[in-house]
Amino acid sequence: MSIDTDTVRKVAHLARIAVREDELAPLAAELNAILGWVEQLSEVDVTGVEPMTSVTPMALKRRADVVTDGNRQADILANAPDAREGFFTVPKVVE
Amino acid sequence: MTSLSTLTIADARDMLRAGETTSRRITEDCLGAIAEAGALNAFVTVTADKALAMAEAADQRRANGDDADLLGIPLGIKDVYCTAGVRSQAASHILDGFTPPYESTVTARLWDAGAVMLGKLNMDEFAMGSSTESSTYGPCISPWRRSGDTASITPGGSSGGSAAAVAADLCLGATGTDTGGSIRQPAAFTGTVGIKPTYGRCSRWGIIAYASSLDQAGPFAKTVRDAAILLGAMAGHDPKDSTSADLAVPDFEAALKGDLRGKRIGLPKEYREGLGAEIDALWANGAAMLRDAGAEVVDISLPHTKYALPAYYIIAPAEASSNLARYDGVRYGHRAALGQGGGITDLYEKTRAEGFGPEVRRRVMIGAYVLSAGYYDAYYLQAQKVRSLIKRDFDEAFASVDAILAPATPSPAFGLGEMQGDPVAMYLQDVFTITVNLAGLPGISVPLGVSASGLPLGLQLIGQPWGEAGVFDAALALEQRADFTACPERWW
Numbered sequence: 001m002s003i004d005t006d007t008v009r010k011v012a013h014l015a016r017i018a019v020r021e022d023e024l025a026p027l028a029a030e031l032n033a034i035l036g037w038v039e040q041l042s043e044v045d046v047t048g049v050e051p052m053t054s055v056t057p058m059a060l061k062r063r064a065d066v067v068t069d070g071n072r073q074a075d076i077l078a079n080a081p082d083a084r085e086g087f088f089t090v091p092k093v094v095e
Numbered sequence: 096m097t098s099l100s101t102l103t104i105a106d107a108r109d110m111l112r113a114g115e116t117t118s119r120r121i122t123e124d125c126l127g128a129i130a131e132a133g134a135l136n137a138f139v140t141v142t143a144d145k146a147l148a149m150a151e152a153a154d155q156r157r158a159n160g161d162d163a164d165l166l167g168i169p170l171g172i173k174d175v176y177c178t179a180g181v182r183s184q185a186a187s188h189i190l191d192g193f194t195p196p197y198e199s200t201v202t203a204r205l206w207d208a209g210a211v212m213l214g215k216l217n218m219d220e221f222a223m224g225s226s227t228e229s230s231t232y233g234p235c236i237s238p239w240r241r242s243g244d245t246a247s248i249t250p251g252g253s254s255g256g257s258a259a260a261v262a263a264d265l266c267l268g269a270t271g272t273d274t275g276g277s278i279r280q281p282a283a284f285t286g287t288v289g290i291k292p293t294y295g296r297c298s299r300w301g302i303i304a305y306a307s308s309l310d311q312a313g314p315f316a317k318t319v320r321d322a323a324i325l326l327g328a329m330a331g332h333d334p335k336d337s338t339s340a341d342l343a344v345p346d347f348e349a350a351l352k353g354d355l356r357g358k359r360i361g362l363p364k365e366y367r368e369g370l371g372a373e374i375d376a377l378w379a380n381g382a383a384m385l386r387d388a389g390a391e392v393v394d395i396s397l398p399h400t401k402y403a404l405p406a407y408y409i410i411a412p413a414e415a416s417s418n419l420a421r422y423d424g425v426r427y428g429h430r431a432a433l434g435q436g437g438g439i440t441d442l443y444e445k446t447r448a449e450g451f452g453p454e455v456r457r458r459v460m461i462g463a464y465v466l467s468a469g470y471y472d473a474y475y476l477q478a479q480k481v482r483s484l485i486k487r488d489f490d491e492a493f494a495s496v497d498a499i500l501a502p503a504t505p506s507p508a509f510g511l512g513e514m515q516g517d518p519v520a521m522y523l524q525d526v527f528t529i530t531v532n533l534a535g536l537p538g539i540s541v542p543l544g545v546s547a548s549g550l551p552l553g554l555q556l557i558g559q560p561w562g563e564a565g566v567f568d569a570a571l572a573l574e575q576r577a578d579f580t581a582c583p584e585r586w587w
Contacts, residue, residue: 016420030518044484046481080425
C-alpha cells in the first residue's frame with residue numbers, strides 16, 4: 001500500500017500538523033519507505049492468534065470512584081501560554 | 096585529588112557511612128565536573144542550588160542516624176521525567192519552558208531515599224531516536240572517541256545524556272527510560288550498565304509518555320551493583336499507574352552472588368543473522384564467561400525475531416500519535432502565533448508543525464495513518480497479533496532456560512550525522528533490544544570489551560518477567576570476568 005500526496009495531506013490533518021504543499025512529496029517518500037518496510041508483517045501467519053492487549057497477565061486495578069485531588073486551578077494554569085481570568089484561552093470557536 | 100564524582104554508588108555509600116566524606120563534597124565535585132563538561136551537552140538543566148540544598152539535607156539526615164543506601168548520592172535525571180519546579184520538556188520545542196508543579200513517582204522515590212538531583216539530562220525528542228541528535232537542546236556528544244580520531248561519536252539514544260553523564264563521571268548514576276532500547280543501547284555505546292526492568296516494575300506516572308505499553312523507567316550506573324541499588328529505589332507499586340505491578344520489590348543487591356551453577360542460559364540463533372564478526376566474537380566470549388561461572392549455555396530459537404522491528408514501528412507510533420495529541424498549544428508549552436482570523440484548528444496545526452521535530456512528526460503521522468479507518472486491521476491489529484507471537488517465542492524459550500544472552504547493539508557507537516537521512520537505518524539500531532520491550536521483559540546491558548576502533552561494546556542479558564534479581568546476578572558474573580576498566584580519555 002503506497003501513499004500519495006493526497007493521503008499525506010489527509011493524514012497530516014488527522015494528526016493536526018500543518019504541512020506545506022512543497023513538503024508533501026518528500027514526506028510521502030519518507031512515509032512510504034517506512035510503510036514499505038513494515039509491510040513484511042503481512043507474511044506472518046496469525047491464524048488463531050489473539051492481538052496483545054496487555055503484556056503482563058495482570059488485571060487492571062480499580063479504585064474507589066472518589067475525588068482524590070482538586071482545587072489546583074493556579075497550578076493547572078501556571079504553564080498555559082495564554083491564561084486569563086482563571087481560564088485557558090483559545091481562538092474564537094463559536095460565531 | 097581524584098574527583099569524588101568518579102566514585103561508584105556503593106563506594107560513596109561506604110565512605111559516607113564511615114564519615115570519610117559528605118554528600119556536600121561529592122555533590123560539589125559533580126557540579127564541578129558538569130561545569131567543565133559543557134562540550135558533551137549531557138546536562139541540559141543544572142539545578143546547582145537545589146543539589147546543594149538536598150546534599151545538606153542528606154548530610155543532616157545522616158547526622159540524625161539515617162543511613163539509607165542512596166542517602167546523599169547525586170544523580171542526573173533524564174529530561175523526560177517531570178520534576179517539580181524544574182524545567183521538564185522531553186527535549187522537545189513543543190514543551191518549551193514547561194515546569195511541572197508535580198514530581199514523577201520514580202524521582203519522588205529517589206528523593207525520599209535521600210538521593211540528590213544534579214539536573215536534567217539530554218535525550219532524543221520525546222525519546223524517539225537512537226542517537227540523541229533529535230533533541231531541541233542540540234545533540235549530546237559521547238565522552239568516547241575512536242582511537243586516533245577527534246570526530247564526535249554519539250552516546251546512543253534516546254537516553255544519550257544519561258549514558259554520557261555516567262560514562263564521563265559527571266554523576267554517580269542516572270535515570271533513563273527504554274521504549275525500544277533507549278537504556279540498553281546507550282549503555283552499550285558508553286561502557287556503562289543500564290537495565291530496563293519488567294514492564295510494570297516502575298511507575299510511569301509523571302514520565303512524559305511516548306508509547307505507554309512499551310515505556311519503562313530504569314537506571315544507568317557504573318557497575319552492576321550500583322544499577323541494582325538504584326533500581327531497588329526506583330521500583331515499586333504506585334496507585335497512580337494502573338499498569339504498575341503490586342508486587343514486592345526484592346532486595347536486588349542482596350541477590351548478587353555471581354554464581355550461575357545450575358542455571359541454563361540461551362543464545363537465540365536468529366540473532367546471528369547478519370551479525371558482524373566483532374559482535375559475534377564478543378557474544379561467544381560472553382557465553383564462555385557464563386560457562387566459567389557455572390552456567391550451561393544452549394542454543395534457543397525465537398522464530399519471530401525479524402518481525403519485531405516492523406511490529407514496533409506500527410505499535411509505538413500508534414501509541415505516540417495518541418499520547419502526543421495532548422500538545423495543543425493551549426495548556427502548556429509552545430503556542431504558535433496566528434494571523435488575522437486564524438481558528439482553533441489553525442492553532443493546533445501550526446503549533447504542532449512548529450513544535451515537533453521531523454522524527455516526531457513522522458511517527459505521529461505514521462501512527463495516525465495505521466490507526467485510520469480502513470488501515471487499522473491491516474497494520475495495527477496485525478502488529479498486535481505479531482506481538483503476541485513474539486511474546487510466545489520468549490515464553491517457550493523460558494520453559495528451558497533461565498535467561499538469554501544476546502548482543503545489545505549491532506555495532507559500536509556511530510559518528511554524529513552518520514545515520515541521518517535514513518530513518519529505517521536508524522531504526523535497525525534497536526534490532527536486539529526491541530523484542531524485549533514488545534514482550535515486557537527485563538533486559539540489562541553490561542560492558543564487556545572494546546572494539547578495534549577503541550569504543551566500548553556491551554552484551555545484553557534478558558530475563559523472565561519479574562526476574563531482575565537473576566538478570567543482575569548473571570550480569571555480575573559477566574562483569575567480574577570481563578574486568579572492563581577502559582574509560583574515555585578526557586578531551587572536553
